[in-house]
Amino acid sequence: MMNSSKVHVLVLPYPAQGHINPMLQFCKRLVAKGVKTTFVNSVFISKSIPADPKSAINFETISDGHDEGGYAAAESPGAYLEKLATFGSKTLADLIRKLEDEGEPVQAVIYDSFLPWALDVAKQFGLVTAAFFTQTCAVNSIYYHVYHGLLPVPLSHSPISLPGLPLLQPKETPSFVYLPDSYPAFLHMLVNQFSNVDQADWVILNNFHKLEEDAVNWMAKLWRVITVGPTVPSIYLDKRLEDDIGYGINLFKPDSSLCLNWLNSQPKDSVVYVSFGSWTEIDVEQVEEIASALKESGFKFLWVVRAFEKEKLPSKFAEETSEKGLVVTWSPQLEVLAHESVACFVTHCGFNSVLEALSLGVPVVAAPQWTDQPTNAKFLADIWGVGVKADADERGIVRRETLVSCIRDIMEGEKGKQIKENAIEWKALAKEAIDDGGSSDKNIDEFVAGLAGQKA
Numbered sequence: 001m002m003n004s005s006k007v008h009v010l011v012l013p014y015p016a017q018g019h020i021n022p023m024l025q026f027c028k029r030l031v032a033k034g035v036k037t038t039f040v041n042s043v044f045i046s047k048s049i050p051a052d053p054k055s056a057i058n059f060e061t062i063s064d065g066h067d068e069g070g071y072a073a074a075e076s077p078g079a080y081l082e083k084l085a086t087f088g089s090k091t092l093a094d095l096i097r098k099l100e101d102e103g104e105p106v107q108a109v110i111y112d113s114f115l116p117w118a119l120d121v122a123k124q125f126g127l128v129t130a131a132f133f134t135q136t137c138a139v140n141s142i143y144y145h146v147y148h149g150l151l152p153v154p155l156s157h158s159p160i161s162l163p164g165l166p167l168l169q170p171k172e173t174p175s176f177v178y179l180p181d182s183y184p185a186f187l188h189m190l191v192n193q194f195s196n197v198d199q200a201d202w203v204i205l206n207n208f209h210k211l212e213e214d215a216v217n218w219m220a221k222l223w224r225v226i227t228v229g230p231t232v233p234s235i236y237l238d239k240r241l242e243d244d245i246g247y248g249i250n251l252f253k254p255d256s257s258l259c260l261n262w263l264n265s266q267p268k269d270s271v272v273y274v275s276f277g278s279w280t281e282i283d284v285e286q287v288e289e290i291a292s293a294l295k296e297s298g299f300k301f302l303w304v305v306r307a308f309e310k311e312k313l314p315s316k317f318a319e320e321t322s323e324k325g326l327v328v329t330w331s332p333q334l335e336v337l338a339h340e341s342v343a344c345f346v347t348h349c350g351f352n353s354v355l356e357a358l359s360l361g362v363p364v365v366a367a368p369q370w371t372d373q374p375t376n377a378k379f380l381a382d383i384w385g386v387g388v389k390a391d392a393d394e395r396g397i398v399r400r401e402t403l404v405s406c407i408r409d410i411m412e413g414e415k416g417k418q419i420k421e422n423a424i425e426w427k428a429l430a431k432e433a434i435d436d437g438g439s440s441d442k443n444i445d446e447f448v449a450g451l452a453g454q455k456a
């Protein structure tokens with residue numbers, strides 16, 4: 001371990017579960033290398049999860065302009081992002097000053113690449129800056145090419161060829177790119193990640209080198225790039241950092257003992273786990289199709305249906321299927337994926353879920369919904385070989401027969417055996433990357449040494 005205790009780093013995620021998890025995990029790795037870290041949540045998020053006083057990480061807040069309701073209280077995505085930038089910039093500057101006044105000055109800011117204004121604030125204070133990209137290098141490359149006008153949006157119908165990436169059909173790009181009118185404010189935010197990244201001292205990627213070797217090598221020609229993943233709590237990678245048994249901040253309360261007791265009573269490799277992450281809203285018709293598929297396929301299942309979506313379930317579904325399955329509103333996902341009874345993960349392909357499935361060797365049925373998920377699904381099925389893709393119909397719904405066939409492919413087909421073998425290989429590579437002396441571990445050392453050098 002390096003002696004870098006004098007370096008104080010501020011880590012600022014976009015305020016959402018899928019961004020807090022990987023950045024907090026990275027923070028824990030920095031702490032393990034002797035760096036002092038301050039993790040910054042929005043006021044709203046910090047109210048829902050009080051900071052752990054025993055944590056080695058210091059917690060502080062900035063305002064997103066919606067201290068009472070967060071994102072849900074905003075009029076529109078565009079209005080939220082605008083306020084986040086305005087209130088965020090001001091309160092981030094206040095926080096940097098406050099830490100200075102308290103004798104805890106910050107030397108570097110690691111900001112979520114969704115928040116390029118944070119780089120501008122850090123530069124005003126002459127701080128070292130690192131952009132942390134939570135999504136895949138492939139997805140980043142697509143937005144980079146859009147930003148520079150090298151990939152015109154709307155896309156034509158032809159496949160897309162970009163350096164370091166496989167040929168992609170338009171529908172294998174992020175939904176904000178192939179449907180640019182769907183969420184223009186989010187498209188703008190994602191493209192805008194590249195507006196000032198040239199000024200960042202470091203670009204940190206939430207993956208590991210072997211996972212996207214060609215794309216990472218391409219990106220490394222542009223910036224000082226390091227891969228630091230998989231950002232999965234170390235206990236699941238057999239690398240035990242102190243107290244590192246979960247991500248640490250849960251915006252929703254998991255039904256942990258219910259899920260784990262139920263899984264404990266199921267045979268090995270018998271359960272299909274279904275979850276669509278923290279942010280995706282599922283169409284009622286899609287919920288019905290999943291419900292029918294789980295009934296028809298006949299396998300045991302554990303299904304996360306978020307509290308606000310429970311009313312979309314067919315009436316009496318839980319009672320009628322109580323012998324076969326369990327429906328919960330939030331699961332301890334890492335423990336579920338690590339459980340020996342779980343054999344298949346039907347996922348929306350949010351990148352944290354993807355990294356977790358790869359790191360724990362669990363084959364997937366990829367049912368992408370929006371944002372980066374279509375690209376992640378393409379990689380899961382066709383490049384990394386750890387899953388099958390459940391294609392949606394022309395209305396964007398994955399039908400029950402497609403889901404049943406995909407689940408059977410994983411649970412009992414010949415194809416499923418090969419996929420399982422691939423998943424086990426990726427699990428070993430993920431562990432290797434983060435093990436002492438592995439590619440990500442060395443990159444984190446390089447980063448910490450660089451910070452110490454830049455400070456000196």
Ligand code: UDX
Nearest residue numbers: 018021275277278279280304330331333350351352353
């Ligand atoms: C969002 C985007 O949707 C995603 O596409 C992007 O890559 C990251 O940000 P989200 O939809 O929440 O994230 O999905 P995901 O990236 O999979 O993150 C969800 C996190 O919540 C995972 O770490 C998962 O372990 C956790 N989770 C999910 C639980 O702990 N319990 C659950 O029941 C469901």
